[in-house]
Amino acid sequence: xxxxxxDRLTGPFVWFIVGIIVIPFAFFGIDTFSGGGxxxxxAKVGDQKITQAQFKAGYEQRLRQLQQLMGxxxxxxxxxxxxxxxxxxxxxxxxxxxxxxxxKAGYRASDAALFQAISNIPAFQEDGKFNADTYRARLAQQGxxxxxxxxxxxxxxEMDQVREGVLDSAFVPTAGAALAYRLDRQQRSLAYxxxxxxxxxxxxxxEPAQVLAHYDGNKAKYQAPERLKVSYIELSMETLPPAPAxxxxxxxxxxxxxxxARFSTVEERRARHILVNFGADKDAARKKxxxxxxxxxxxxxxxxxxxxxxxxxxxxxxxxxxIKRGQMVEKFEQALFSLKSGEISDPVExxxxxxxxxxxxxxxxxxxxxxxxxxxxxLLELYRSRDSERRFEELAEKLEQTAFESPTxxxxxxxxxxxxxxxTDWFTRGAGEGFAGEAAVRDAAFADDxxxxxxxxxxxxxxxxxxxxxxxxxxxxxxxxxxxxADQIRAELLAQAGRTKASAEAAATIAALKEGKALExxxxxxxxxxxxxxxxxxxxxxxxxxxxxxxxxxxxxAEGQVSREQVSLPNGDVAVVIATxxxxxxxxxxxxxxKRRETARLREAQAGAEFAAYRAELQKRxxxxxxxxxxxxxxPAS
Numbered sequence: 297x298x299x300x301x302x303d304r305l306t307g308p309f310v311w312f313i314v315g316i317i318v319i320p321f322a323f324f325g326i327d328t329f330s331g332g333g334x335x336x337x338x339a340k341v342g343d344q345k346i347t348q349a350q351f352k353a354g355y356e357q358r359l360r361q362l363q364q365l366m367g368x369x370x371x372x373x374x375x376x377x378x379x380x381x382x383x384x385x386x387x388x389x390x391x392x393x394x395x396x397x398x399x400k401a402g403y404r405a406s407d408a409a410l411f412q413a414i415s416n417i418p419a420f421q422e423d424g425k426f427n428a429d430t431y432r433a434r435l436a437q438q439g440x441x442x443x444x445x446x447x448x449x450x451x452x453x454e455m456d457q458v459r460e461g462v463l464d465s466a467f468v469p470t471a472g473a474a475l476a477y478r479l480d481r482q483q484r485s486l487a488y489x490x491x492x493x494x495x496x497x498x499x500x501x502x503e504p505a506q507v508l509a510h511y512d513g514n515k516a517k518y519q520a521p522e523r524l525k526v527s528y529i530e531l532s533m534e535t536l537p538p539a540p541a542x543x544x545x546x547x548x549x550x551x552x553x554x555x556x557a558r559f560s561t562v563e564e565r566r567a568r569h570i571l572v573n574f575g576a577d578k579d580a581a582r583k584k585x586x587x588x589x590x591x592x593x594x595x596x597x598x599x600x601x602x603x604x605x606x607x608x609x610x611x612x613x614x615x616x617x618x619i620k621r622g623q624m625v626e627k628f629e630q631a632l633f634s635l636k637s638g639e640i641s642d643p644v645e646x647x648x649x650x651x652x653x654x655x656x657x658x659x660x661x662x663x664x665x666x667x668x669x670x671x672x673x674x675l676l677e678l679y680r681s682r683d684s685e686r687r688f689e690e691l692a693e694k695l696e697q698t699a700f701e702s703p704t705x706x707x708x709x710x711x712x713x714x715x716x717x718x719x720t721d722w723f724t725r726g727a728g729e730g731f732a733g734e735a736a737v738r739d740a741a742f743a744d745d746x747x748x749x750x751x752x753x754x755x756x757x758x759x760x761x762x763x764x765x766x767x768x769x770x771x772x773x774x775x776x777x778x779x780x781x782a783d784q785i786r787a788e789l790l791a792q793a794g795r796t797k798a799s800a801e802a803a804a805t806i807a808a809l810k811e812g813k814a815l816e817x818x819x820x821x822x823x824x825x826x827x828x829x830x831x832x833x834x835x836x837x838x839x840x841x842x843x844x845x846x847x848x849x850x851x852x853x854a855e856g857q858v859s860r861e862q863v864s865l866p867n868g869d870v871a872v873v874i875a876t877x878x879x880x881x882x883x884x885x886x887x888x889x890x891k892r893r894e895t896a897r898l899r900e901a902q903a904g905a906e907f908a909a910y911r912a913e914l915q916k917r918x919x920x921x922x923x924x925x926x927x928x929x930x931x932p933a934s
Contacts, residue, residue, distance in 0.1 A: 335349045338385065338923060338925070339922050339923060342919065342920075344392050354388050371734075381926045393915060393920070394455045395455065398457070407647075408647070410453065414426070425616065428622040429620075459907060463903040476898055478882075478883055479881075480834070482879065483831040485831050485876045487828040488847075489805070489827065490824070490825075491801045491870045493870070494794065496798050499797070500793035506789060507782055510789060511782075518781045519773055519775055520774050521773055522724065524742065524767060525723075527706055527767075528706070528731060528763050528765035529763060530731065531692055533685065533760035539680050551671070559671055560663040561663075563659065565619050565632055565659075566618050566655070566656040568597065568613060569616060571604050574649050582650055584650075589640070593640060596613070597614065605649065606648075628644060632653050637656075637657060638656075695754065695764055696753075699764040703751050704750065706764065722771075724738075736755055737755060749767060795870070799864075805824075832847065834848055842865055842866070843871055846871075846873040847873055853876060859874070860872060
């Protein structure tokens with residue numbers, strides 16, 4: 297069936313920018329693993345290998361998906377490259393484990409399930425219906441062939457059968473839900489006092505000898521990193537001036553070349569159908585569809601609602617919407633496009649069963665004329681877009697060639713492409729502003745050839761933006777003199793003294809409470825205020841997280857007693873946290889909808905934990921060996 301679909305996939309590539317293709321399966325997106333010959337092995341998973349090339353393909357695909365998902369907000373420097381590489385490899389290992397397991401266990405996905413999954417993907421639909429031309433175009437944009445894509449979707453369906461089997465088997469007993477509810481919605485009577493670092497810091501005195509001793513003992517901490525200024529030429533297609541409007545005959549040439557694909561619409565037919573599945577008796581199904589033909593002539597929609605086996609169109613009276621050639625299987629399409637408006641077909645046999653098809657309406661093929669103002673505007677935009685692409689490519693090639701031929705200066709290249717030479721402010725390997733804020737720029741700037749005084753190779757900063765740069769000024773790493781950092785050291789020592797004193801005061805408070813002294817009296821002596829919000833929940837607002845976490849971490853206080861703990865706050869202050877009482881939630885008195893939500897939440901958590909354990913067991917059975925951890929050079933240029 298899927299081969300029939302592929303055989304009819306025709307039409308030009310007409311989609312310029314499409315959203316990310318999302319498949320609703322847990323495991324999808326990496327090529328089938330196999331031996332890679334001379335290709336270095338990254339990991340061995342059971343009897344399969346993940347090669348360097350396969351890892352690179354998976355990495356680039358994940359990166360493209362992230363770029364498309366974030367759009368203009370994407371910045372390469374936002375990614376922790378080491379973690380990103382590890383996540384990609386982990387995903388590929390888990391997919392390989394699951395794939396080997398499902399094949400050995402005998403899980404299979406039928407052609408019907410595969411077609412259903414693909415046809416339900418919104419990225420492949422037009423007007424809510426699967427479109428073969430869109431299917432091929434969007435796969436081509438992602439670098440997929442239909443056969444390769446269908447294999448991966450089939451794998452995903454099979455692996456989903458395993459995953460859903462584990463997840464759907466999870467359950468939570470009522471007693472477990474009740475315990476979780478009682479603890480999750482527990483309230484605690486809270487009081488706390490904060491010992492501010494600023495107060496004790498103001499009381500501290502730092503001598504010059506302390507500053508000098510700290511500097512001498514921590515010189516490595518007070519080094520200035522190497523830094524650069526670079527001169528650069530930046531070429532962007534967006535800044536190229538638009539080409540003047542060409543002669544009308546030139547636009548007509550473009551029109552004739554793109555008329556079919558861009559300025560014409562093919563014939564469309566609006567159809568309804570009634571489907572009768574074959575079931576166990578194909579002849580009985582044929583007899584049923586013949587019997588339905590008479591009822592369908594009287595009221596096709598009502599008959600479809602009552603009798604059709606197609607769950608997607610039954611509730612709409614069999615309405616399939618507008619259909620183009622290539623969207624349906626061959627026999628269905630032949631019957632539909634042979635009907636006259638209002639006519640109903642004889643029974644039609646396809647892979648899905650027997651059909652009765654009614655042609656509701658049709659839109660004939662038509663072309664927008666060259667003289668149409670909207671066509672003229674579209675042609676001019678198309679001409680200018682193609683001209684800008686051509687000029688950008690020519691200038692980029694000229695920029696690269698001239699910068700290479702004159703490696704010790706940018707002026708010849710700037711003159712060749714008609715762009716100015718600009719200069720950045722100082723920046724380091726890890727940070728910069730403006731042009732130097734891009735990681736690719738900093739990587740190129742600190743490359744050996746640029747530090748050696750040569751022009752960089754072209755730095756790609758996007759699909760339509762490129763730059764060449766060279767060193768303008770350079771400062772090597774240097775030890776900052778003590779005079780330069782004395783104020784910084786003094787501030788650090790004062791902060792340290794303040795934290796030490798605040799911590800000591802908090803510890804003394806807890807010790808006094810253990811001795812039986814009154815809390816209010818101890819805090820009054822130390823000139824610290826007591827805050828007592830009373831009963832609070834785990835998600836209470838207006839209380840700093842470390843204080844709230846400590847309150848629910850403390851042991852349940854005995855009758856007439858309190859629990860206390862000292863904690864550090866993000867700003868350096870120190871707090872003494874006191875819990876005086878605990879009030880559990882009452883499961884028996886909880887509304888039924890809350891009980892259902894709590895049970896469902898726990899079941900989802902339990903299901904996730906069980907599936908993680910299931911995968912861990914697979915990993916024990918199928919040995920995983922990381923042979924060569926993926927290196928940074930496998931990454932594509934940003």
